[in-house]
Amino acid sequence: MTSPLLFLSGAGLPAWIWDDVRAAHPDSSVAAYPSTGTLQDYATKVLAEAPGRFVIVAHSIGGVVASQLLAQAPERVEALLGIAASFPRPGQSFLKALPFPNKLIISLAMRLAGTKPPEKAIRTGLTGGVDPAQADRIVTDFKPESQHLYRDPVPARHFPTHTAYIQTTADKEFPQPLQQTFITNLNPAYTRTLPTGHLPMLTATTELSLAIKDFLEA
Numbered sequence: 001m002t003s004p005l006l007f008l009s010g011a012g013l014p015a016w017i018w019d020d021v022r023a024a025h026p027d028s029s030v031a032a033y034p035s036t037g038t039l040q041d042y043a044t045k046v047l048a049e050a051p052g053r054f055v056i057v058a059h060s061i062g063g064v065v066a067s068q069l070l071a072q073a074p075e076r077v078e079a080l081l082g083i084a085a086s087f088p089r090p091g092q093s094f095l096k097a098l099p100f101p102n103k104l105i106i107s108l109a110m111r112l113a114g115t116k117p118p119e120k121a122i123r124t125g126l127t128g129g130v131d132p133a134q135a136d137r138i139v140t141d142f143k144p145e146s147q148h149l150y151r152d153p154v155p156a157r158h159f160p161t162h163t164a165y166i167q168t169t170a171d172k173e174f175p176q177p178l179q180q181t182f183i184t185n186l187n188p189a190y191t192r193t194l195p196t197g198h199l200p201m202l203t204a205t206t207e208l209s210l211a212i213k214d215f216l217e218a
Contacts, residue, residue, distance in 0.1 A: 006050050010062060052076065064086050090157065
C-alpha cells in the first residue's frame with residue numbers, strides 16, 4: 001500500500017506514544033482530536049487535517065472515531081487495522097458497547113468526575129506493563145476528552161475490504177471477551193495476538209511495528 005498511515009489514538013493519550021512505532025513507518029501521522037464537540041466533530045477535524053487518502057491504524061476508542069470517519073468519507077480510507085480497538089455496532093456508543101455493569105458504572109463516574117480517570121486507574125489499568133517513566137509521562141500528559149466521544153452512537157458504516165485486528169491478550173482495559181465482540185463486529189480478514197496490556201506500542205514496539213508492516217504488505 002502506498003497511502004500514508006493515520007494513527008487514531010485511544011482517549012486522552014498523547015501522540016508521543018506512537019513515536020517508536022512511527023520510526024519504522026515514517027509516512028505516517030497521529031490524528032489530533034478536538035477538546036470539545038460531538039463524535040462527528042472529532043471526525044470532521046481529523047479529516048480536515050489528514051492526507052487525501054490514508055490507511056487507518058485505530059487503537060482503543062480510536063475505533064469509534066474510525067467508524068465515524070468511514071461514515072463521513074469512506075472513499076478516503078484505503079484499509080483499516082484495529083489494535084485493541086472498539087468497534088460498536090451501528091447505533092451503539094462506546095459506553096453502550098461495554099458489558100454490564102461496566103457501562104453503567106463508567107457512565108456515572110464520567111458524569112460526576114469527568115473523562116479523565118483517577119491516577120490510580122491509569123496506572124493499574126491503562127499503563128499495565130509500561131516502563132515506569134513512560135507511565136509517569138502518560139499520567140502527566142493524559143487529557144480529558146469530550147463526553148460525546150464516549151456517548152454518541154456510531155453511524156452505519158462500511159469497512160474497507162482490507163481489515164485486520166490485533167488482539168492484546170493481557171489487557172486489563174479491554175479484556176479478551178470484549179475484544180472478541182469488536183472483532184466480530186469488524187469481521188476482519190485476519191487477526192493477530194500480542195501478549196501485552198493495552199499499550200503494545202510501548203511494551204511490544206518491535207512486534208507491533210512488524211505486525212503493521214505485515215498488514216500493509218498483505
